[in-house]
Amino acid sequence: MNKQIGVSSTKLESPVFIREWASAVGKKEGEGPLGGLFDFTSGDDLLGNKTWEEAESAFQKKAVSLLFEKEQSAVNSVRFILAGDLLGQEIASSFGLKDFRVPMFGLYGACSTCGESLSLGSMLIDGGFADQLVCVTSSHFASAEKEFRYPLDYGSQRPPASTWTVTGSGAYLLCKDRDTNFNDKQKSELSQKNSGIYNSMPACFIERKHEVAITAVTTGKIIDYGIKDSMNMGACMAPAACDTIYRHLKDFERQPDYYDKIITGDLGIVGQKVLLELLSQKGFDISDRHIDCGIEIFNSKEQGTNAGGSGCGCAASVLAAYLLPRIASGEWKRILFLPTGALLSKVSFNEGKSIPGIAHGVVIEQM
Amino acid sequence: MNKQIGVSSTKLESPVFIREWASAVGKKEGEGPLGGLFDFTSGDDLLGNKTWEEAESAFQKKAVSLLFEKEQSAVNSVRFILAGDLLGQEIASSFGLKDFRVPMFGLYGACSTCGESLSLGSMLIDGGFADQLVCVTSSHFASAEKEFRYPLDYGSQRPPASTWTVTGSGAYLLCKDRDTNFNDKQKSELSQKNSGIYNSMPACFIERKHEVAITAVTTGKIIDYGIKDSMNMGACMAPAACDTIYRHLKDFERQPDYYDKIITGDLGIVGQKVLLELLSQKGFDISDRHIDCGIEIFNSKEQGTNAGGSGCGCAASVLAAYLLPRIASGEWKRILFLPTGALLSKVSFNEGKSIPGIAHGVVIEQM
Numbered sequence: 001m002n003k004q005i006g007v008s009s010t011k012l013e014s015p016v017f018i019r020e021w022a023s024a025v026g027k028k029e030g031e032g033p034l035g036g037l038f039d040f041t042s043g044d045d046l047l048g049n050k051t052w053e054e055a056e057s058a059f060q061k062k063a064v065s066l067l068f069e070k071e072q073s074a075v076n077s078v079r080f081i082l083a084g085d086l087l088g089q090e091i092a093s094s095f096g097l098k099d100f101r102v103p104m105f106g107l108y109g110a111c112s113t114c115g116e117s118l119s120l121g122s123m124l125i126d127g128g129f130a131d132q133l134v135c136v137t138s139s140h141f142a143s144a145e146k147e148f149r150y151p152l153d154y155g156s157q158r159p160p161a162s163t164w165t166v167t168g169s170g171a172y173l174l175c176k177d178r179d180t181n182f183n184d185k186q187k188s189e190l191s192q193k194n195s196g197i198y199n200s201m202p203a204c205f206i207e208r209k210h211e212v213a214i215t216a217v218t219t220g221k222i223i224d225y226g227i228k229d230s231m232n233m234g235a236c237m238a239p240a241a242c243d244t245i246y247r248h249l250k251d252f253e254r255q256p257d258y259y260d261k262i263i264t265g266d267l268g269i270v271g272q273k274v275l276l277e278l279l280s281q282k283g284f285d286i287s288d289r290h291i292d293c294g295i296e297i298f299n300s301k302e303q304g305t306n307a308g309g310s311g312c313g314c315a316a317s318v319l320a321a322y323l324l325p326r327i328a329s330g331e332w333k334r335i336l337f338l339p340t341g342a343l344l345s346k347v348s349f350n351e352g353k354s355i356p357g358i359a360h361g362v363v364i365e366q367m
Numbered sequence: 368m369n370k371q372i373g374v375s376s377t378k379l380e381s382p383v384f385i386r387e388w389a390s391a392v393g394k395k396e397g398e399g400p401l402g403g404l405f406d407f408t409s410g411d412d413l414l415g416n417k418t419w420e421e422a423e424s425a426f427q428k429k430a431v432s433l434l435f436e437k438e439q440s441a442v443n444s445v446r447f448i449l450a451g452d453l454l455g456q457e458i459a460s461s462f463g464l465k466d467f468r469v470p471m472f473g474l475y476g477a478c479s480t481c482g483e484s485l486s487l488g489s490m491l492i493d494g495g496f497a498d499q500l501v502c503v504t505s506s507h508f509a510s511a512e513k514e515f516r517y518p519l520d521y522g523s524q525r526p527p528a529s530t531w532t533v534t535g536s537g538a539y540l541l542c543k544d545r546d547t548n549f550n551d552k553q554k555s556e557l558s559q560k561n562s563g564i565y566n567s568m569p570a571c572f573i574e575r576k577h578e579v580a581i582t583a584v585t586t587g588k589i590i591d592y593g594i595k596d597s598m599n600m601g602a603c604m605a606p607a608a609c610d611t612i613y614r615h616l617k618d619f620e621r622q623p624d625y626y627d628k629i630i631t632g633d634l635g636i637v638g639q640k641v642l643l644e645l646l647s648q649k650g651f652d653i654s655d656r657h658i659d660c661g662i663e664i665f666n667s668k669e670q671g672t673n674a675g676g677s678g679c680g681c682a683a684s685v686l687a688a689y690l691l692p693r694i695a696s697g698e699w700k701r702i703l704f705l706p707t708g709a710l711l712s713k714v715s716f717n718e719g720k721s722i723p724g725i726a727h728g729v730v731i732e733q734m
Binding site: 004010013051054084086089090094097104116124129221222224347 | 371447464469470472475490493497498587710711714715725
């Protein structure tokens with residue numbers, strides 16, 4: 001079977017099952033519209049740590065620990081962890097995951113890293129290199145502000161096009177085989193089970209009627225439209241999302257209605273407009289089925305998050321809490337999931353460089 | 368065929384050929400013992416750019432361009448680029464590679480990233496996801512000093528255990544198939560062909576009698592001995608190198624003499640001593656066949672590089688200029704190549720965290 005589709009897409013020979021998923025988020029995310037859906041919501045964004053970086057590591061560790069709690073047999077059979085975050089030199093992942101002592105591939109695609117990890121993870125399993133592995137990514141509002149803009153204590157103001165980095169992490173257990181016990185143990189997604197610290201929303205139950213699997217991937221290219229405004233990252237990333245969606249549809253000769261939803265990571269309300277406009281110029285209208293994780297995770301007006309949520313933890317936690325359960329319940333049959341990343345650092349920004357984008361596309365279906 | 372060997376190693380089903388390789392380095396590297404072996408040596412470490420970060424991008428771009436010059440048919444058939452560097456948010460790779468417009472996976476494993484890219488790259492090819500792809504990593508002395516320690520203009524002094532970040536990049540063309548024209552065009556490694564800007568050493572010619580391929584991989588775990596001295600990164604990384612070598616030999620039930628050379632990335636003279644001692648405690652003596660790229664690349668005493676070279680560009684440029692040609696010429700039959708990474712950032716260092724290490728092992732043989 002030819003796994004190489006078109007110029008830049010991959011069709012997996014066998015579906016790679018996302019057997020379990022877990023999310024751990026901060027206080028503000030818990031207060032948002034998806035608040036009842038996360039596995040763990042902390043009232044303390046430091047999670048008991050002294051620094052924001054340690055806190056981000058703790059969220060990542062918590063998400064992976066929850067995954068192993070849900071599927072205890074995986075603890076000793078996971079062959080790789082594929083992980084990444086937004087901080088310089090990926091310290092959230094290094095310090096968050098070192099105690100698991102699992103062979104690790106560190107990844108960086110800015111906020112697209114969740115898609116990159118699912119892409120490479122599913123290919124490693126489909127290629128026979130692992131039977132089970134973990135993908136995990138994270139971000140933290142306070143560590144990201146300090147890394148990319150200003151420490152919170154400066155009290156900087158934020159323009160309307162700016163996004164709010166999500167405090168949280170999402171982790172996934174990718175498996176070669178179907179869950180042999182799935183029919184016996186059809187699961188209820190029961191949120192807040194590990195939390196209790198803070199939650200303003202009622203818990204939400206969804207019954208898992210289907211297994212969920214990755215079946216195809218379209219790998220992102222770096223796309224640079226020369227935009228330099230780090231307070232408008234949606235506009236920086238939208239061209240990359242457009243490029244990946246367009247290449248995906250062309251490579252597989254599909255129309256947008258092949259998918260129940262086409263879901264970007266963190267374009268926010270500004271980037272969403274740009275994406276829909278750019279895609280319509282290329283002849284594709286996805287406006288009736290586009291969702292953006294950054295728009296979903298906050299009530300922007302009430303919560304003051306401007307254009308929406310962002311960060312490696314945004315797409316990752318929304319996928320685990322909101323998207324995968326809807327595929328598992330049968331509400332959606334198939335989605336194209338595209339975490340989007342803005343490839344900047346404070347150094348490149350201060351040196352006047354543009355902010356290129358990248359978006360990694362992953363097809364996730366019910367099985 | 369079972370590709371999963373032991374707990375953490377991978378045996379590729381078919382050899383993945385490293386059909387071409389290229390290296391581009393700075394002035395000091397050109398003055399070192401390997402000076403005559405690099406494809407391109409620049410007398411200007413800025414390569415005509417305004418910032419050190421742009422310069423690092425330019426070295427990475429140069430290495431990939433040289434690769435495509437050597438194998439022009441690859442320009443349009445490369446399916447992925449797997450790349451990484453040491454800078455925050457990997458800006459050297461993003462800005463260095465965006466013009467190639469090839470789907471990209473950004474990787475981060477500190478100075479081990481070269482090994483990580485060859486590991487994932489060879490698995491992607493062996494799994495049928497690409498027929499040709501490029502792996503490339505880079506580092507730059509000045510951008511790394513600014514990122515991790517102090518800008519050069521501060522004139523900070525360096526303790527004896529410190530290493531000197533290599534200015535340079537190494538790139539590799541990984542292919543599924545043998546080079547059908549190999550026997551016709553058996554190549555001479557002719558260094559300096561693209562340079563002429565600066566070179567103190569005579570050019571070195573090696574005839575390629577064999578093809579070169581990756582056959583196995585052992586993936587690194589994060590190993591943390593609690594060392595906090597960022598001026599002694601050799602000691603921070605040596606436990607990770609020991610762990611990966613030990614797991615590799617156990618997984619494959621091999622003795623060190625299975626390899627002509629066991630080659631670490633950038634332990635330097637301090638880290639080398641620690642590695643040999645740690646491995647001997649585990650019952651393995653590799654002292655008669657251990658090489659460290661960081662020790663090879665500089666005449667430390669004369670060049671004032673203290674414990675040796677380091678950085679993503681160290682192992683990468685030495686592999687391309689010095690190691691692969693020796694396998695291709697028949698001098699060595701088989702090596703275990705282990706780039707080593709120190710997982711710190713200036714933030715984690717300033718917050719008093721330890722410096723964990725990671726090392727990714729790759730088996731490279733003549734074919």
